[in-house]
Amino acid sequence: MAVPSSAQISRLRRMVAESTTDTYTDLDLSEYIERYPLADASGNEPTDTGWTGNWDINQAAADIWQEKAAAVAANFDFAADAGDYKRSQAYAQALQTARNFRAKRETGSLVLIMEPKPLGATRVDEWIGNLPEEDDDL
Amino acid sequence: MNPFTAAELTAMRTVQVSAMMDTCTLRVWTPTVDDYGTEIEGYTDTIGVACGLDVTGTRQKERRRQDGTIAMIAAVLRLSLDDGEALTAKDRVTVTHRNGEALSPALAYGIDGAVERGPTGVVVRLVEVQ
Numbered sequence: 001m002a003v004p005s006s007a008q009i010s011r012l013r014r015m016v017a018e019s020t021t022d023t024y025t026d027l028d029l030s031e032y033i034e035r036y037p038l039a040d041a042s043g044n045e046p047t048d049t050g051w052t053g054n055w056d057i058n059q060a061a062a063d064i065w066q067e068k069a070a071a072v073a074a075n076f077d078f079a080a081d082a083g084d085y086k087r088s089q090a091y092a093q094a095l096q097t098a099r100n101f102r103a104k105r106e107t108g109s110l111v112l113i114m115e116p117k118p119l120g121a122t123r124v125d126e127w128i129g130n131l132p133e134e135d136d137d138l
Numbered sequence: 139m140n141p142f143t144a145a146e147l148t149a150m151r152t153v154q155v156s157a158m159m160d161t162c163t164l165r166v167w168t169p170t171v172d173d174y175g176t177e178i179e180g181y182t183d184t185i186g187v188a189c190g191l192d193v194t195g196t197r198q199k200e201r202r203r204q205d206g207t208i209a210m211i212a213a214v215l216r217l218s219l220d221d222g223e224a225l226t227a228k229d230r231v232t233v234t235h236r237n238g239e240a241l242s243p244a245l246a247y248g249i250d251g252a253v254e255r256g257p258t259g260v261v262v263r264l265v266e267v268q
Contacts, residue, residue, distance in 0.1 A: 075149075078150055078153075078258075080150065080154070080256055080257055080258045080259075081154060081216060081254075081256035081257070081258045081259040081260070081261050082190070082192060082214050082216050082259075082261045083153075083154050083157060083190065083216060083258070083259070085153050085154075085157065087153065
């Protein structure tokens with residue numbers, strides 16, 4: 001079974017600004033990467049026996065940044081004793097970075113199947129809600 | 139409004155202390171008395187105290203003291219509760235480092251008015267006496 005390479009783990013480590021293994025070990029990062037398998041360069045799906053390994057590292061980085069945001073979510077801003085601290089910036093920036101990486105994730109499609117099938121949907125097994133109406137061509 | 143919890147206060151104090159990027163020497167007024175009963179000026183120094191010096195917005199605030207000297211509010215200093223709690227207006231402060239860089243010469247100040255103890259630290263108004 002294919003596993004993420006050390007180069008992919010190092011890349012993810014740079015993407016999430018975790019230069020040490022104090023918080024995220026290499027094994028932790030590998031597990032994040034393995035959550036998002038993709039078809040490999042030859043077009044083999046992750047479920048295929050010949051799959052050589054390919055993952056969506058942007059999606060993994062987004063997950064970790066979201067987790068980093070959660071770690072500082074309780075940090076409220078305060079001003080006291082001649083100091084003014086905007087601690088919520090760390091939360092906002094971590095979430096923004098998560099959004100940036102999530103926006104770069106591989107696109108995919110999801111087929112929605114209504115269950116139970118509506119009575120009027122007699123033509124197809126997978127009912128499609130936006131089929132043209134009979135009078136659309138008029 | 140709910141009061142701060144102990145954990146919240148501790149976290150706020152930690153943030154406040156971690157933002158004290160400067161270093162100062164606290165000079166606590168400890169005079170001695172000679173054989174004739176005359177008070178001899180003296181200070182006990184505590185060096186390497188973390189502090190936060192803010193010189194913005196405090197210039198031009200001059201005030202004439204009763205002894206004729208002019209005290210110019212020069213800066214506001216933040217100290218941790220432990221370091222600043224015992225300071226009085228008789229004490230002095232010398233700021234030796236700003237953001238980790240040594241100052242030459244160091245900035246020497248007197249203390250103006252009461253030391254203010256807040257929820258996260260101590261605030262001291264510093265003056266240059268002319």
